[in-house]
Amino acid sequence: MKNLFLALLARQPTHGYELMQMYEGMFSTVLPTLNAGQIYTTLSRMERDGLVRKSTIVQAHRPDKRVYALTEKGGEVLQAWFNEVLTGPRIKDNFYLKLMGAGLSGTVDPSQLIKNQRREYLQTLHNLNTLSLEPEMTENPSKLVLIQGAMLHLKADLEWLDLCEEMFNEGAR
Amino acid sequence: METYLLETKQLTKVYRNNGSKVHALQEVDLAVKPGEMVAVMGPSGCGKSTLLHILGGLDNPTSGEVHINGQRLDKMSEAQRAVLRRKQVGFMFQAFNLIGNLSVGDNIELPALVAGLSVRQARKRRDALLEDLGISDKSRNIPAQLSGGERQRVALARALVNQPTILLADEPTGNLDSKTAYEVLRLLRQTHMQGQTILIVTNDPNVASLAQRVVFMRDGRIINETILQERDDTKTLLVELLNLEGG
Missing domain, CATH: 1.10.287 (Helix Hairpins)
Incomplete structure (x- = not known):
């Protein structure tokens, strides 16, 4: 999930809710559904690890908007994921x-x-x-x-x- | 008692080859219900094509019975079988078997005319099928001007023009690239959904798995069969199956 989020954020900075919508739109039929809690937990972990940067936009009559952007380190981690070739055949034979x-x-x-x-x-x-x-x-x-x-x-x-x-x-x- | 559209009892076919006997089919009991889609699966040489040829009246059994729509196919004369082939059976082959110098429209219309339909009736059915299979604009083309998928559409239209009791398909996606094969499977499913009874012989699991029932053949015998269930909920299917990790 982390790497997919990095990929989505590589396009443009996005707030959590939008990220969830993009994820749902693209992967809802192939990946397990995520709730908002899981999304924010992942994002704060990524923030802690320096992969994303959070900025808060204060809105007058609504709750503050938290926008996430990819950091340089986040970009490197994403690139490393892309560069890594999967080894071995896809066999799981019991x-x-x-x-x-x-x-x-x-x-x-x-x-x-x-x-x-x-x-x-x-x-x-x-x-x-x-x-x-x-x-x-x-x-x-x-x-x-x-x-x-x-x-x-x-x-x-x-x-x-x-x-x-x-x-x-x-x-x- | 259940009524079957097609039924074989103890169907046996023996070829003589230089004095030795080859059992192509041995005591095959197969029954197909109206509207059913059945796949006969097995390696080459297992007898599945021989079975298809006998069911379609192209070949004679050595012994045993073939009932098609209440008629005894194995008791018929060659002339009677020819009539049955025209009116009750539709064939779809791997190699399409279209007539190269006839237009698409004529290829589809011809079997209807041979079966005794008037020109007007034949034309009406031809046009309906062309429309149904999405090739109305190709009616005046000759087969060589079509893609593989379009040719198999024409072959299917031709097989269906006499509104056959049963559609027999022999490796319908053999030699087709995967994209075209996918298109053919879509057509077969669509045809089945419209109520057509279909029997497919194939060694391709993808083709066989389209059926409601798969019958396995080895060395001229039916050794096993399995009924495939329709799953109501396909929404979570991929999530369950793939167990993908988002990285």
Whole structure:
């Protein structure tokens, strides 16, 4: 969240409420919702760390407006985030160990595990597929591309299950 | 008893190859309800295309039954099957199979004329489909002047022109780039939403996952099937799935 805030503030100084609106507008469907408290906690932490500077604008008949601006250090931290390349493949596989465990235990048929897992992946793929085909997606390419990325990963997971199944079937022969 | 639009019982197909027998289909029982979208999934050589060809009357089973809309397809003569193909079945292939020197409009209209519709009726259906699929302005073009996605639209319009009992699609997005494939999936979903019964054979999980039911085939047999549920609330789906961290 910190880095996204830095990115939003890099455009122009903004007050907290506006920041929340921008965040909601862009990320409400892909990131957990934030309440005002979380936003201000994050901002004050960033202020403490010298990433943003707060200035207060006194308003005659309304509460004071707190405007946040990026500091030089904040700009550097943001740039460092951009420069950092993500390492390693995006793999988080707990199924592999389960499958191996099933083979070792002899108490459960690994191919049944594969079937169940395939069903689950296909259902998720179905949900994403349906979502990706909703009419609003044509006007929301940044959301669509995220969904399509997730779909490609699921497709790979499904193909990998085929390989697992083949391995067990050949072992059985 | 449930009524099925399409049903096979113990469907078997054996090819003879240099004296040895190849079992392309073995005792396949498959039933499709009206309005259902079913995907048959499996690796190449699993028999899914043979199944599709038999269901569409393009090939004969060795034994077993095929019921389509209350008729016994396996008992029909070649001539009867040809009539059935024209009137009850719509085909959509990976390679579009459009006629290159006919205009888009004529490609769509031709099967309707062959099936015995008057020129006026055929034209009316053609125009409605062109409109529906958003290609009205391409009616006078020839297929070569169209993009891949537009060609598959024409292929779909042609498949639907005789208001078939069932639409059979064989790898409908095969060889298409991902953007065009997405467009084709959108069309298939739209067609299904309008009440069309659809059977797709594919090895692409993305295509299969569009269906309400996925049937898995291996070595000529149905080994498993899964029913896919519609989720009412897709709003929080991405948040749950992606677990993205905002940095």
